[in-house]
Amino acid sequence: MKAKYIKDWENELNICIRCAYCFEGCPVFKELGWEIDGARGKLIVAYGLLTGELEPSEYIAEKLFQCTFCRDCVERCSADISVPDIMGAVRADLFEAGYSSDSHKELLKKIEKSGNIFGKEIKPPVFEGDKAVLLGCRLVERKEDSEKYLIILEKLGVKTKTFNESCCGMPFAVLGDKKGFSNQQDKFRETLPDKNEEFICACTTCVFFIRAKYPDLKAKYIIDEIVERLPDYKGKLKKLNIKVTYHDPCNVARGMGMVDEPRDILKRICSELVEMPTYGKQAECCGGGGGLLVSDDKLAEKLAENRVVQAIETGAEVLTTLCPTCEFNLKNAVEKLGGKIEVKNLLDLLYESMM
Amino acid sequence: MGLVGVQRLKEIVGAENVKDNKADLYVYGSDSSVHQAMPWVVVRPHTIEEVQNVMRYANPRLIPVIARGAGSGMSGQAVPIKGGIIMDLKKMNKILEINLEDTFVRVEPGVVDDDLNRALKPHNVFYPPAPASSRIATIGGEIANNASGVRSVKYGAVRDSVLGMKVVMANGDLIHLGAKTRVEATGYQIDRLMVGSEGTLGIIVEATLKFVPIPKFRCLGIAKFNELEEAGNAISEIMSSGIILSMLELMDNIAIKAVNQALDLGLPDVEAILMFEADGMAKEGVDIEVKRMMEICKKHKGFGLELSYDAKERTRIFSGRKKLFPSLSRYKEGYVCTSLADDMAVPYSKMADMAKKIHEIAKRNNVIMTAYGHCGSGCMHTKILMDPIKKTQWEDAKRAVFEIYNFVRSVGGTTSAEHGIGISKAPAFKREKHESLELMRALKKALDPNNILNPGKLMDAPDDWVTATKLRYTVKLEGK
CATH class of the missing domain: 3.40.50.1860 (Rossmann fold)
Incomplete structure (x- = not known):
C-alpha cells in the first residue's frame, strides 16, 4: 500500500506520546475493549502502515473504519493530536488500495447519482426570502420537520431562502474517497446561491465540516442565529x-x-x-x-x-x-x-x- | 506461538478473548515509552481461574507472560521484550467490596483509578495516590509500578494505600498477601515486595486498598521567582519546617515558556513557578499551612503570590501545570517529547541544583530538557525533547540520560520516583542498585524459576536501553 496521505502525518504520529488518555471516553473502545479499538491503537496501526511494518488487510480496514470521528480523543489528548484528520488520511490510503466495503461504495454512488445520501430526488420546502439556508441531506428528506425549522427562523425575523442542495461531501472525506470528495465539492459549491454571502446551516455535521473544508465559505450555524435573535423575539x-x-x-x-x-x-x-x-x-x-x-x-x-x-x-x-x-x-x-x-x-x- | 497454543488459550479464556492478528500484536507491543517489541498473542482473562490456567499453560512451556493494564507505562514495563503472551487485565474491572466500616475497598486489577474514586466519592472518601494518568491507569498497573502523583507528599505512593492482594504465581498458584487491617507484622511483607515488581514476580489479580476522607477544604497557592535557586531554597524550607502540605509543584522557565508558547496562558516569563497546596477538614488548619508556605516563598523573594479555595480559581491557577505535557509536545517543530530519565527523586535541598544540572546537561548534549515536578515528594520530572528520526539525537539522549543519573546518584537521589524502571531506566537502576542485583535475581528465581513473568526487565534488562528493543520511531542515518 502506498502511504500517500498518511505520510503527511508522520510527524504527528511521532508526537503522539501513546499515553492512552484517549481510552477514557472512546465509545468504540468502551464497547469492544481491545487496544486496537481506541485512538492510540488506531494511530499505532496507521504508523505501522506508514512504515510498512504492517500490510493493509480487511481486518485493519475494519478496525480503522470503526471510528465515529467524535473527537473525544482529541479533547483528552496529551499531545493535541488531531486523530480524525489522521484517520481521514489513513482511510484515504486504504480506499485507494481497494479496502472499501460494499456499503461504503453504495453510499458514495448514491451521493454521486443524486447529490444526497438517499440516492433519490429530494427537495426542500420552498422558501423564497433572501437568506440562504442549507438544510443538509437528512433534513431535506424530512420535509415537514425542516419546514418547521425554517418557520422558527421566519418567526425570529429571518427571510429564509431554500435551494436545491447537493451534499457537502462529508461522507466522501470520512470514507477516504479523495477524488470523489473533490468532485462533490465542486457540485456543492455550484448549488450554493451565492458563494460570497453568509448562509445559515441547519445541519450540525454540515456546518462543522464546511467550516473545516471550505474556509472561504461563510456558514452560520442555525443555533447561533437563533441565540442571537431569541432575546428580541416578540412572540x-x-x-x-x-x-x-x-x-x-x-x-x-x-x-x-x-x-x-x-x-x-x-x-x-x-x-x-x-x-x-x-x-x-x-x-x-x-x-x-x-x-x-x-x-x-x-x-x-x-x-x-x-x-x-x-x-x-x-x-x-x-x-x-x-x-x-x-x-x-x-x-x-x-x-x-x-x-x-x-x-x-x-x-x-x-x-x-x-x- | 503455534496454532495449538493459541487454540489452548482460546479454550481457557474463550475465543473472543484471544487476539493473534499481526495488527493487534503490533499495537500491544507498544506503551508510552520509546520501546516496541512484538508479543506472540494477547489474551484477555475475566476471572482469577482463567489467569491461573494461562499461567499453568505457559509455565512448563517457558512462554513469557506480560501482565498489562492500560499500557501507559513510560519505561517499557509492558513491552514484551522477549515476546510471549500479553495478558490484558482491563476486563477484570469489578469493584468487589466497599467496606466503609473497616475503611477498605477490594478491587480487581483492571479497575481504573478514576472509576474507583467515582464509586468512593458518594461516601466522602477517596483512594489518594492520584497519578496524572488516573483517568486510564488501572489499579493493577499502579501497584505493579508503585505509582504516585501530585499529592504523594501528603498521601504517599500506591504502596502506602495497599493493604493486601491476591497474586497468581508463575506456576498458577493463587496466594493471599497482606491483610485487611491498617497494620500487619506477620512475617515477611511479601505484598510490599509485589508493589513495584513490574509484573516480574506474579500477576496481581485482586487488591485490598485503604481509603481516606475527602478533605473539606483545599487551598492552592502560586508564587513566582526570578531565580531557580530562590525557588529551590523555598522548597527546602517548606519541606523542613513541619508544614502539613498536600502539594508542592515546580515549573522551570522552559516549562513556563512551553505552556505560554502553546497555549498563550500568559504565565509570567520568570525562572520558576511554585504551586503549593494544603487541605484538611478545618479551614483554620488549612489557612495556617498555606499562609506559612506563602511567607516562606516571600522570604525567598517569591512574588505574584495568589491563594484560592475556590475550585474554579484553583483550576485556573493549576491550568498551566496541567497543560504542560501537551505544550512540551509542541515546543519545537520536528521534536517529540520522550520519557527518558523522567522521574528521578532527589533530596529536597538538591532540587534547585538538580533543575540547573538538567539544563546544563541538556545544553551540552544538544537536546532540550525541562524541569518540573512534585517537589513535595522530592520527585523531579524532565522530558527530553529531541528529533527522534536522527540517529545522533539518540546518542545525545543516551549521554544526557547517563549524565543525569550520575548526578542523581552523586546527591543521594534515586532513579525513579513513580514511573518505574522497565527497560529504559534499567541501566541507571542497575548502577544504583548494584549491590542488591544478585539478591533480586535470587528472589526472582525463587518465585519464577522458569523466568516467564515479564522477563528482561529491571535487573535483567539489557545494559543499553537504546538498542534493547526496536525504537518506536523510524530512526534514519544522518543526511538520508
Whole structure:
C-alpha cells in the first residue's frame, strides 16, 4: 500500500506520546475493549502502515473504519493530536488500495447519482426570502420537520431562502474517497446561491465540516442565529411541561465548542433539564458519525443504545439533540429498547414552544 | 506461538478473548515509552481461574507472560521484550467490596483509578495516590509500578494505600498477601515486595486498598521567582519546617515558556513557578499551612503570590501545570517529547541544583530538557525533547540520560520516583542498585524459576536501553 496521505502525518504520529488518555471516553473502545479499538491503537496501526511494518488487510480496514470521528480523543489528548484528520488520511490510503466495503461504495454512488445520501430526488420546502439556508441531506428528506425549522427562523425575523442542495461531501472525506470528495465539492459549491454571502446551516455535521473544508465559505450555524435573535423575539414562548435531557452532538460540543447555548434554550422552554453522566465536551458519542452507520451499523446501534440507557436513567421523558444523524441513530436505539424515552430534535421543541 | 497454543488459550479464556492478528500484536507491543517489541498473542482473562490456567499453560512451556493494564507505562514495563503472551487485565474491572466500616475497598486489577474514586466519592472518601494518568491507569498497573502523583507528599505512593492482594504465581498458584487491617507484622511483607515488581514476580489479580476522607477544604497557592535557586531554597524550607502540605509543584522557565508558547496562558516569563497546596477538614488548619508556605516563598523573594479555595480559581491557577505535557509536545517543530530519565527523586535541598544540572546537561548534549515536578515528594520530572528520526539525537539522549543519573546518584537521589524502571531506566537502576542485583535475581528465581513473568526487565534488562528493543520511531542515518 502506498502511504500517500498518511505520510503527511508522520510527524504527528511521532508526537503522539501513546499515553492512552484517549481510552477514557472512546465509545468504540468502551464497547469492544481491545487496544486496537481506541485512538492510540488506531494511530499505532496507521504508523505501522506508514512504515510498512504492517500490510493493509480487511481486518485493519475494519478496525480503522470503526471510528465515529467524535473527537473525544482529541479533547483528552496529551499531545493535541488531531486523530480524525489522521484517520481521514489513513482511510484515504486504504480506499485507494481497494479496502472499501460494499456499503461504503453504495453510499458514495448514491451521493454521486443524486447529490444526497438517499440516492433519490429530494427537495426542500420552498422558501423564497433572501437568506440562504442549507438544510443538509437528512433534513431535506424530512420535509415537514425542516419546514418547521425554517418557520422558527421566519418567526425570529429571518427571510429564509431554500435551494436545491447537493451534499457537502462529508461522507466522501470520512470514507477516504479523495477524488470523489473533490468532485462533490465542486457540485456543492455550484448549488450554493451565492458563494460570497453568509448562509445559515441547519445541519450540525454540515456546518462543522464546511467550516473545516471550505474556509472561504461563510456558514452560520442555525443555533447561533437563533441565540442571537431569541432575546428580541416578540412572540410568546410556551413552557413545555417535560423533563428533558440533552445529548451533545460531537460536532457541536467538541467540534464547535457549543455547550451552554442549547441548554439555555432548553431551560427557557422546558420545565426541567437533567444531565446524563457524561455531557458537554465529555459527552459520550451516540455512534452515528465517521461513517460508522454504513461501516458497522450494528456497532453504531450498540453505541446509541449505550447512550439511550444513560438518558433513560436520568428519568427524562424526552432525549433531545441537535444533530439529525444523532437523532436518527438514537431513535433506532430507543425503538430497539422498547420506546422508554422519546427522541426529539431541540428545534422541534422550540417550534412547539413557539406555536 | 503455534496454532495449538493459541487454540489452548482460546479454550481457557474463550475465543473472543484471544487476539493473534499481526495488527493487534503490533499495537500491544507498544506503551508510552520509546520501546516496541512484538508479543506472540494477547489474551484477555475475566476471572482469577482463567489467569491461573494461562499461567499453568505457559509455565512448563517457558512462554513469557506480560501482565498489562492500560499500557501507559513510560519505561517499557509492558513491552514484551522477549515476546510471549500479553495478558490484558482491563476486563477484570469489578469493584468487589466497599467496606466503609473497616475503611477498605477490594478491587480487581483492571479497575481504573478514576472509576474507583467515582464509586468512593458518594461516601466522602477517596483512594489518594492520584497519578496524572488516573483517568486510564488501572489499579493493577499502579501497584505493579508503585505509582504516585501530585499529592504523594501528603498521601504517599500506591504502596502506602495497599493493604493486601491476591497474586497468581508463575506456576498458577493463587496466594493471599497482606491483610485487611491498617497494620500487619506477620512475617515477611511479601505484598510490599509485589508493589513495584513490574509484573516480574506474579500477576496481581485482586487488591485490598485503604481509603481516606475527602478533605473539606483545599487551598492552592502560586508564587513566582526570578531565580531557580530562590525557588529551590523555598522548597527546602517548606519541606523542613513541619508544614502539613498536600502539594508542592515546580515549573522551570522552559516549562513556563512551553505552556505560554502553546497555549498563550500568559504565565509570567520568570525562572520558576511554585504551586503549593494544603487541605484538611478545618479551614483554620488549612489557612495556617498555606499562609506559612506563602511567607516562606516571600522570604525567598517569591512574588505574584495568589491563594484560592475556590475550585474554579484553583483550576485556573493549576491550568498551566496541567497543560504542560501537551505544550512540551509542541515546543519545537520536528521534536517529540520522550520519557527518558523522567522521574528521578532527589533530596529536597538538591532540587534547585538538580533543575540547573538538567539544563546544563541538556545544553551540552544538544537536546532540550525541562524541569518540573512534585517537589513535595522530592520527585523531579524532565522530558527530553529531541528529533527522534536522527540517529545522533539518540546518542545525545543516551549521554544526557547517563549524565543525569550520575548526578542523581552523586546527591543521594534515586532513579525513579513513580514511573518505574522497565527497560529504559534499567541501566541507571542497575548502577544504583548494584549491590542488591544478585539478591533480586535470587528472589526472582525463587518465585519464577522458569523466568516467564515479564522477563528482561529491571535487573535483567539489557545494559543499553537504546538498542534493547526496536525504537518506536523510524530512526534514519544522518543526511538520508
